[in-house]
Amino acid sequence: MIHLVLGGARSGKSRYGVALVADYVAKGYECLFVATAQALDEEMAARISRHQTERAQDELPWQMLECPLALSECIEANAQENRVILIDCLTLWLTNQLLEGDAWCDAKAALLRALKTAPGAIVLISNEVGSGVVPGDPLSRRFVDEAGWLHQAIAELADKVVLVCAGLPLTLKNADAQEC
Known part of the structure; x- marks a missing residue:
């Protein structure tokens, strides 16, 4: 089962993703948090530290991995039945790759x-x-283009796609939904 959760900065997308993980944990799944951020400056280091503290305070039994580049290898090595993997986030991974x-x-x-x-x-x-x-510069334009194409490719594979805005989820795709 693949869930793609999209949203703007501070939209509530990570909180929504954690709630999805909690649903899986309630069904007996293990949970793995894969972080893609790199602390390239003081602000990002503080942000990463804050997120680590939040995860430690969660009631979920997280296993934690940092994977700024080798995401496919991380998935291949860690995906298993009865485990849910939360990857946060694809756009930081894309930035690292570019x-x-x-x-x-x-x-x-x-x-x-x-x-x-x-x-x-x-x-x-x-x-x-x-x-x-x-965006006004070539790298930023490429980033926006590549992010859009990546989202489209993953949305095609995904069972569920949700856009979160102001903390509210809007379901864009739900392969489990019954049509009338």
Whole structure:
């Protein structure tokens, strides 16, 4: 089961993703938190520290992994039946990939392959960045384009896609829903 949770900054998307994980834990699943952020400056280090503190205060029995680049390998090594993996977030992973060099296309393809074959449940959190103005520099424009294409590719694979705005979830896709 693949869940894609999209939203803007401070939209409530991570909180929604954690609630999904809690539902799986209530059914007996183990839970793994995969963080993709890198502390490249003081503000990001403080943000990461705050998120780590929040996870430690959760009532969920998190296992924690940091995976800023090798996300497909992380999924392949850790996905299993009766485990839910929360990946927070895809757009930070994309940023890391674009800053790393020319391997983005291979990394994206590997991620999609890993998601297609992963057992258990995966909750992917990502920032919806395509609703704003067109960025003024080439790297930022590429980031917005690649994020949009990545979201489309994962949404096609996903069983459920939710957009969170102001803490409210809007279901965009639900493969479990019965049609009239």
